[in-house]
Amino acid sequence: MNRLPRRLPRRHRFSGSSFNRMLPNLMTLLGLCIGLSSIRLAMDGKFGSAVLAIAVSGVIDGLDGRLARLLKATSRFGAEFDSLADFLCFGIAPALVIYVWSLQPWGAIGFLPPLIYASAMALRLARFNAALDSAPKAAFAYNFFTGVPAPAGAGLALFPLFLGLEANRLHLYWLSDATAFPLFTGAILIAVALLCVSTLPVWSFKNFKIPASTILPLLLGVVVFAAIIFADPFAAGALLGLAYMIMLPFSLRSYRRLAAEAEARRTGPTLPVEVDLTPPADP
Incomplete structure (x- = not known):
C-alpha cells in the first residue's frame, strides 16, 4: 500500500512593512540627522558647513513627502515624524546657529x-x-500656505549668515560686521518668527501653472541659478532669500484676487426682478 507523501511544515513569512514603505521615513531620519549635525558644526565654528547642512536637510524634506505619495506610503506616523524633524531642522537648528x-x-x-x-x-x-483634520478649504486655497513654511523660514532666518559669509569671501569686512551685529540678526529672527505664525497666504508652488511662453526662460534661469549655487553657494542663498521676501506681497495680492473671483462665482450676478404693479382685470 502506497503511503501519501509527508507534508513539509509551512515556512512562516516575515511580517512587517516593506522597504518601499519605510524609505520615506528613512529619508526623514537622514534629514533630521543632517540638521542636528549643523548645530555641532556651528559650535565648532564651521558656519559655512552648518548652513549647507540645513540646506541639504531642506532638500530632503522636499523629497520625502513626494516620495511617500509616489510609493503610496503616506501615513499619519510619517506626517507626525516629518513635523518633528522639521521642528528640529528648521526651528531649533537655525536659531542655535545664529x-x-x-x-x-x-x-x-x-x-x-x-x-x-x-x-x-x-x-x-x-x-x-x-x-489636516479641519474642514476642506476652497480649491484655490490649496495653492497657498498659511504663513511662511518651515524650510523657507529657516532660509530667511539664515539670511544674515549667508550675507556675512559672502561678505567675508569678498573681503568686505565692514558688511560682515554689520550683518553679524546682534541687533540686526535678532530683528531678522523675530520678523521671520512673526511671518511663520501669521496668516499671510504664501504661494506653495505645488500646482503652480506656468505659461508656455515662459517655460524656456524659466529653464534657462534655473540653469543659471544652479551655476551660481555651485560657484558661490552663499551668494545664491542670499539672493534666494531676497527674492523670497520680494515675492510675499505678490503672493498676498494673488490670494486676494483669487478669493474675490471665487466669491463672485459663488454669489453670481444679481438680476433685477420686475414686479407688475397693475391691478388685475375685473372678471
Whole structure:
C-alpha cells in the first residue's frame, strides 16, 4: 500500500512593512540627522558647513513627502515624524546657529530672539497639523500656505549668515560686521518668527501653472541659478532669500484676487426682478 507523501511544515513569512514603505521615513531620519549635525558644526565654528547642512536637510524634506505619495506610503506616523524633524531642522537648528554666530556675546538677552523663533516655528507646525483634520478649504486655497513654511523660514532666518559669509569671501569686512551685529540678526529672527505664525497666504508652488511662453526662460534661469549655487553657494542663498521676501506681497495680492473671483462665482450676478404693479382685470 502506497503511503501519501509527508507534508513539509509551512515556512512562516516575515511580517512587517516593506522597504518601499519605510524609505520615506528613512529619508526623514537622514534629514533630521543632517540638521542636528549643523548645530555641532556651528559650535565648532564651521558656519559655512552648518548652513549647507540645513540646506541639504531642506532638500530632503522636499523629497520625502513626494516620495511617500509616489510609493503610496503616506501615513499619519510619517506626517507626525516629518513635523518633528522639521521642528528640529528648521526651528531649533537655525536659531542655535545664529545664536552661536552672532547673538552669544549678548548672553541671556541674545538668547531671546532664538527662543521666540523656535517657539513660533513649533506653533506654526502645530497649526499645520491641526489643519489636516479641519474642514476642506476652497480649491484655490490649496495653492497657498498659511504663513511662511518651515524650510523657507529657516532660509530667511539664515539670511544674515549667508550675507556675512559672502561678505567675508569678498573681503568686505565692514558688511560682515554689520550683518553679524546682534541687533540686526535678532530683528531678522523675530520678523521671520512673526511671518511663520501669521496668516499671510504664501504661494506653495505645488500646482503652480506656468505659461508656455515662459517655460524656456524659466529653464534657462534655473540653469543659471544652479551655476551660481555651485560657484558661490552663499551668494545664491542670499539672493534666494531676497527674492523670497520680494515675492510675499505678490503672493498676498494673488490670494486676494483669487478669493474675490471665487466669491463672485459663488454669489453670481444679481438680476433685477420686475414686479407688475397693475391691478388685475375685473372678471
